[in-house]
Every structure is written in C-alpha cells, then in structure tokens.
Amino acid sequence: MKKSRVFRIVISTLMFLAIAAGFSGICTIGAKAAGVEFFPAFTAGSVAAIFWILAALFRGRVFCSFGCPLGFIQDITGFLGRKVRRQKSVVQPPRRMMRYGAGVFLLVLFAFGLCGLAGFLEPFSVTGRFFNSVLKPAFQWIGNKSGLWHFSEITPVAAGLIAVSVIIMLLIAGSAFFKERLFCNTLCPAGFLLGLFSRIARFRLKFSPSCVKCKGCEKVCKGGCIDVEKGIIDNERCVVCGNCEAVCKFQGLTSAGTFLPDSVVPGKLDGKRRLFLAGIALTGAAGAVGGNVLRPPEDKLPCAPPGAGSIEEFNLKCTGCQLCVANCPGKILAPALLEYGIAGIGQARMLPEKGFCDFNCNKCSNICPAGALKPLTLPEKRRWRVGVVTYFKERCVVVTDGESCGACAEHCPTGALDMVDYKDGLTIPKVTPEICIGCGGCEYICPVRPLRAVEIRGVAKQSMTADPAQFRSKAVKKEPVKQVSADDAFPF
Amino acid sequence: MLRRDFLKGVALTALTAGLLKRIPLGAAVKEGENCDLAAVRGKSPGDMFDLAIAALGGMGAFVKKGQSVLVKPNIGWNSEPEKGADTNPELVGRIVKRALEAGASKVMVFDHTCDSDWVSCYKRSGIRDAVEQAGGVMITGNDKSAYREVEIKGAKVMKKALVHPALLEADVVINVPVLKNHGGATMTSAMKNYMGVVWDRRWMHKNGLHQCIADSVLIRKPDLNVVDAYLVMTYGGPVGRSPKTRRVKMNSLLASRDIVAVDTAAVKMLGVSMPEVNYLDLGAELKLGTRDLSKLKIKRIV
Secondary structure (H helix, E strand, O other): OHHHHHHHHHHHHHHHHHHHHHHHHHOOOHHHHHEEEEHHHHHOOOOHHHHHHHHHOOOOOOHHHHHHHHHHHHHHHHHHHHHHHOOOOOOOOOOOOHHHHHHHHHHHHHHOHHHHHHHHHHHHHHHHHHHHHHHHHHHHHHHHHOOOOOOOOOOOOHHHHHHHHHHHHHHHHHHHHOOOOOOHOOOOHHHHHHHHHHOOOOOOOOOOOOOOOEEEEEHHHOOOOOOOOOOOOOOOOOOOOOOOHHHHOOOOOOOOOOOHHHHOOOOOOOHHHHHHHHHHHHHHHHHHHHHOOOOOHHHOOEEEEOOOOEHHHHHOOOOOOOOOHHHHOOOOOEEEOOOOOOOOOEEEEEEOOOOOOOOOOOOOHHHHOOOOOOOOHHHHHHOOOEEEEEEEEEHOHHHHHHHOOHHHHHHHOOOOOEEEEEEOOOOEEEEHHOOOOOHHHHHOOHHHHHOEEEEEEEEEEEEEEEOOHHHOOOHHHHOEEOOOOOOOOOOO | HHHHHHHHHHHHHHHHHHOOOOOOOOOOOOOOOOEEEEEEEEEHHHHHHHHHHHOOOOOHHHHOOEEEEEEEEEEOOOOOOOHOOOHHHHHHHHHHHHHHOOOOOEEEEEEOOOOHHHHHHHHOOHHHHHHHOOOOEEOOOHHHHHOEEEOOOOOOOOOHHHHHHHHHOOOEEEOOOOOEEEEEOOEEEEHHHHHHHEOOOOHHHOOOOOOOOOOOHHOOOOOOOEEEEEEEEOOOOOOOOOOOEEEEEEEEEEEEEHHHHHHHHHHOOOOOOOHHOOOHHHHHOOOOOOOOOOOOEEEOOO
16 A cells, blocks of 8 residues: 555656756756646647546546646645644545636636636646746856856846746645645646546545544545545545555555445535536636737737747647746747736747847747647748848948948848948848748847847747748859869968 | 959959969068968868968967967857858867867867857857867856956957956967858958957947957957868858858968958958958057068968
8 A cells, every 4th residue: 555655756756856857948858748747738638638637537636646746846845734733634625616616717718818827827837937937046046146056147037927936836835734735626727627537537435344434544635535424535636645545554445446426426516506607707708808808919929939830829828837938048938928918928938138049949849748839840940930020220230330230140040131232341231031030139139229220020820931042042052162272372 | 243242253263263373472481480370271170270380380389388278269150060150170179189289287168159059059060079079178158157347458449348267367369260251240250259258249249340359359369360261151151041151162271370460361361352351450550460461471381
C-alpha cells in the first residue's frame, strides 16, 4: 500500500521539476513536458488530455496528484500545515455548487475567448505565471545581490502582474496550508472537468466489509472527501493521493471494480441548481461578450507569437501560462497587459523592447502546450509573418540629422528593409513589405525616440510571406560567388 | 544605373579581370625589414595570418610573455562561416594559438553580438569552437552589468561610454574584423568593429555614427588590426540576408598596427567610394592613423 504513495510522490516531484526546468528557459525537454498538463492539453485537444480523462474514468483524478504542478505546491504547504498545525483532515462539505458554478463560469470564459483572464485560475497557468513573473526575477535578483550566481539582466515584469501572481499563489498555497486541496475542489477548472469523469470511475475506492470505522483514512484525506460515518467516499473530489490506502491497517478500502449506486455520491442537480448553473453560464457569457467588445482595433493589433494563426484563434486558446515567454531567447515575448483587450491579459505577445525574434528560432511554436501556437519548422518560421513594418521617413535619423545609420536594415533578416541611395552619399531604408515577417529587429534597434522611425504592426491573420527569391534582381540571381585570382594585384 | 552601383561594378570588374594593375603605393620593403602594412592573398585565413605577422615582425613584437591578450573578432550575427557575416573562425583560432605560443598568460575573445542570442552567435560562427580548441577563453559581451563607464579623452561626440572591461584590462588588443559592405556606414572593417566594445550602439547610431565610430577607437587603440578579407560581402552587408547580397571570395588578409591605414586599404579592396566611409577622415583627424598609404611600407604577399 505504501508503495503507491511513494510512487505518487516520486512522479509528481519529477513532473514538477521538469516543469520548473521548462520555465527556466534553458531546458527544452522540460518545456515539452508541459504538453502533458491536463488543461492546456484539453485546449489543444491532444492525446494527453484523453489519457487523463481515461485515467479519470478508470480510477479518478490521477492528474491532480501526479501531474499538476499547482497540486504539488499545495501538497507541500498542506504537508507543512499538517506538521506545523498538527491538524487532521476533517470531512469537508462537497461544495458541489461552488465547483460547478466556477467550472461552468470559467469554461464559458474559455469558450468565448477570455482565456487570458480565465488563466488566472487554471492551475498550470497559475504556476507558470508565478514561475515567470515572480520566481524567475526573484532568483535572478537574489543571485545578483548575493554574488552567488549572476544574470546580466533581471527580467522585467509589470508590477501589476507580479502583484496578482503573488496574491493568487498566496491564496491558493495558503488555503492548502489549512484545508489542503480546497482550491482543487472549488475553483479549479481542471479539477471540475476531471471530477465529472471521476464521478463514474470504474475502479474508484469504496469501503470494504473489513473496515472497522477507525476514521484513520478520514484524517489524512487531502480532499476531505471521506465520510466514514456516512460510509461515503466522494470520488469526484478524490485526488487519488493514496494517503487513505497507505494509512489503513485493515484493508478497509478497496478499489475492486463495480459501479456503485448513484445514491452514494452526495448532491444531486435539481431544478433550482440547474437554474443556478444556467444563470452563472449566462453571466459568464455576457461578461465574455463584453470583454470581447474591448478588443484592439484592426490597425493597432499587437503581434502574436509565430504559429498563432490568427489573433482570434490565438486568443481562444492561449491561457497565458508564460512558457513561451520564459523560453524566448530573443526576449521579444512578453505577457500582454491590455494589448489584446481585457480578454487577453497575460497572453503572450511580441514586444521589441528588450530584444527581437531570432530568425533561426522556432522554439515558442514548438513548445506551446495549449495548441495556441502551431508548430512551425524553421524554413516555415523564416517566412512566417506575424506583423508588418511601417517606415516613417520624417522620423528617420538619416533624414532629420543627415547622419548615416542603417541599423534597421542591418537587423532585417529577410531584406524587407534595404538601404538605398538617398543623397550626399547617405543611404535610407526602403521597404519591401511583401517579405517582411515582423520579427521586430528593426523596431528594436531603431535609435529614434520617443517615436521610432520603424514600427511593426500585428496582422490579424498570420501567413507565409512571398518568397524573397522573387525579389532578387535577375542579374544577381544568376551571379555566382566571384573569385579573385591569386595573380591579381592589390588595388593599392 | 545608380552611381554607387556603377562605381562598385567598375571596381569589381577591374579587380576580377585584373585590369587594375596599378603601380603599387607605398615605399619598397627591403628584404628582412618589417613592414607597416601586410597584404596577403591566396592561402587559407590562418596561413595568411602567419605570413602577415611574420612580415610585421612576428607575434613576439606584439605579445610579450605573461601578457593578457584580447582578440576582438566580429561575431555580430548568428550566421555560418560560409556567409561571411562574422570573422573567419580559422583566422581567430590561429591568432589565439599564436598569442599563446608567444607566451600570453590568457587570451580572451568576445563580441557584443547584434543578434540577441549571443550563445548561438558564438557557436554558429564557428568561433567558439576554434577559440576553445586553440586554448583561448570565450567571454560574453552581452552582459550590461559588466560594462564600465569610461571617459573618452579627445572624443568629439561620444565623450563617455559603457565599455567592455576586457578591452580596458587586456595588455594587448588584437582587432580582427571581417571586411564587409555596410548598408549604413558603407564599409565595416577595423574601425567599425570597435562598436562591439561599446554597450549602447543605438546611441551611436543616434548621434552621428561616423564620429562615434572614430571616437570609440580612442577608448583604447588596438595594438594590431587583422582584416579578414577571405570572403567579402560586397553588397547587402553587414548580415547578407538580403536577397540582393553579393559576395566575392577575395582570399585576402590585411594586417597593420595602424587602424586607419588598414581600413584605407580595405576601402580599396571593397571598391567603394572613399568619402562615403566618413569615419576614416574623422579617424585621421583624431590622429588614430594615416590615410596616406604612400607613406607606409607595404608588403604584398601573393
């Protein structure tokens, strides 16, 4: 019996470490591991989601104890709570209406594309946001202050985002200190969804005839879902931690497979409750529609990361977990504030302030666990348009100051910005928008302030640009690399 | 056809067809005498360096036993050696090796890369492997907190700047640019390679690029400049991602103590019009070197 508990602790620790490594930005395998997270996988419609649902139908919410990083954090604070407060778990009320209400509400938000907002309660995104906006800068700061390790720059994060991430994490981890998996059984959308399947799990736990009603299991139950007195184990709330089985000395619990009669599971959806849920759904829908009205106008769209497809599709899937932001070597990805509207708070967007999109990198599109970014191959990515450049000649330093520059064209990976003759031996940029991919290199390096001479505007729908080869002049296309023969004299 | 293209075309045609057999500039170099500027052609980049350094008096004339050496190549771009956007790795590796053989205590190599992923730039350019194989140390140039603010004495515009500490601390500085066309500054070679020791290049672009380039050399004049003209981007530089990019395999190398002189020779190699490379005039005004090649002893090794 103990073995299963050890197994759970080992697996969940490994999962947590893999995900933490993924958010460090230096471990692609860790970042890929995030693909098994239930909610992002559910959004992406990937195999991992089916796996966790099958596991739920088989035994219960296995994901919550094995795969969830936020569950891991709560298990730690819950463990501390038990040690420090010497608390014992108590039977908790099912709080079914709260769970269903929150679940339905959040799912409606997700369905209407308020994912960035709903991501504030989705467990993987909560963890990701905390890692990226709080732990990472804190780790960098501590290293730089103490001199133990060193970062060239502390990742800048908006103060509001730090504050919100800290508050949410404190509330969730704090609630676990007192009531262990309270969050998972009330507000968590993954818990809600998996719970629906766990309700009818084939091999869920029940009391066996050898149970002596010692209540040992009740005292260690993280979900507070065992009620020995009433003979009830609410499998919808059970996170399959294995504590009860480990503690039972009498083989009083068995998972031998039979469908239990429905009456065992407390709480039924009567008419009133259905009305309540419908009301919640309607409120959510109204809020979602309202939130969607506040979208940015077409000509002021932010650049979504490469692979997003269209901004609309992206907003429907990105839960703002920050995995791509944490892994962006070009440092161009940042969480959005209100650029996508209220709906997209925390979703990733490109901001050529600290860097620009590396031409030879397609990492973000290949690690997105939520399917918000479709995988792009490098050749695709190199021609993948996320935005398009506008050149403001009247702001350009060559025109205003009569000085050489060319920084934008230098940083342009496709030749969409090219230097052409201007006057007095000076050159100015010329734009070929057909081959601009919107990487932001030009905007990043442009020295003109406050308004830059080149700006990238996001496109509503991402697509491949024209083939740069088409823009090659014919003479150049045919011209091979010239060789200077060794006999030629130096021209000086 | 545009005037510039026309000039380039003429120069290149002349160069390749061997029509430009002019009377060589500069004083004759006697047998066994050290020269001021060495121009080598027709060997591998590393071997050309060996010939050039011998003509300049040997590595021992530059690196003394126990001295620390900084080799500053151009690793600006995340680009393969065959693109000619970064300095040839074999050349950088050879310089590191020769410096260590001459008794250098430590040879450091860095560039403040333009592409943001500096680790990839070091790797893809082949320079990291070449340097480490030769026994040198790659250090990062993209860590702002390491840069030190220094006053630049004699500078006209950039009177102070955040500068990479390796440049300030090294006993010997060897500047190893790759010769390229540059969309903004017309040519990038030895003087422009010095932008890589300054943190805020955007400021340089904003405040008169040519003067700032000349000012940057005042921070600490290099002891030796080795211009890699093995594979030269004659148009579409400095990165060569533009579809209009042209490259010429010049198989050449220039080396000199004089940064202005070596760039003056480089201008002629590239075949661009001299006044457009304004930082050469400004550099001569700051007494960084001479633009008058006829006053130099030039050794041509072909």
